[in-house]
Amino acid sequence: MRLTALDGEGVALHLGTRRYYSVSESGLDLLDALTAPKSLEELVAVLLSKYEVTLEQATASAREFIEHGVRTGVLVVEEVP
């Protein structure tokens, strides 16, 4: 993944699928955090640390982001035993 930000938003290149995405500011933060594997809770913490949102809102945003990332092949979710 390669990222670049502009005016609080940006573009993400996924070199594996050779696709690119326009990404929101919070999406860029999450992708930046995902340079190493992260749990849902850790991604929620990223959003809570930067934005004035409730836990419920941050969780919903992070879940939506992950679901979209999995659908497009950008993210892989693994269960940790």
Place this chain on the structure above:
Amino acid sequence: MNPGIAVVCRDREVSRWLEQWLASTRLVPPVPLTLAVDVTGTLPVDDGDPRQPFCQPILEIRSGPPQGDVRIRWLQAPAWAAIASSGRTAEVHLTPEALADRDLVARSFLTTVLIFLLRRAGWHHVHGATARDPTGRGWLFAGNTQSGKSTTAALLASRGWAVGTDDVAFLVQDGGSVDVVAQRATIALRPEGAALLGLAGGTPVRGGQKTAFFPEELGGAWAERVTPQILVLPRVGGGDVTWAEPLRPREALAELVRWSGWVLLEPALAQEHLDLLNALARQVRSYRLTLGPDLFKHPDLFTELIP
């Protein structure tokens, strides 16, 4: 000879032709590069490359891990090239069948090899036309082959603008700005484009499907390099009226990525390429321009819409 790109080839006739072609592009990179060309009846066996090819109409390109190099196979006739990820030499194999149509192999296969080789010198390709207006401002027109870039470039040349290229351009970091270097080539127009401009003459190219003009033949000049201040994303509209719509920098960045597609290949070079596109998106004012036939009757409309 091209002072920046050397040719190593045992076939003296092919070597001379390649040197002339490279010289004609006027592309002189800041570090020395080499085309090492083997004229051969058989290509290297490349069956073991597990990488998913990036497919173009008559090209297959493999890049990224595990090999790290880029390998380009021409599908029109047997021809193959490889460039190491940090190398400055393209290893090129050309068969007599590939060399049978010199114009096509240069325009299609060798230009692609050159695009990847020039990445090693920090020059990153963008599919676009370039121009400098009479006040000295640099313009970049990014888009595909059907977007109206060539017709617009020819129109501007006929108005006295300097035009660099109508198709193959390279982004270059130059101090604090992003410049665009043009591959020297003719502006190739379809019959409808030439008719819109009322042009006669020119040189038939691509089997007579297009007519080509150097900008000087249209009343303009050649611009080797411009510093874009204005980015235009042209498209041919369905109506009679030409209109322009400003784009935000973020929208311009997404469009630049779209028209600079090799950014998605070669992980080692992708970030540098992406950073250049970002810097360019910040540097320019950007517009989407929908072209209508009225522009060709009233060319001043161009700078009225995009002052």
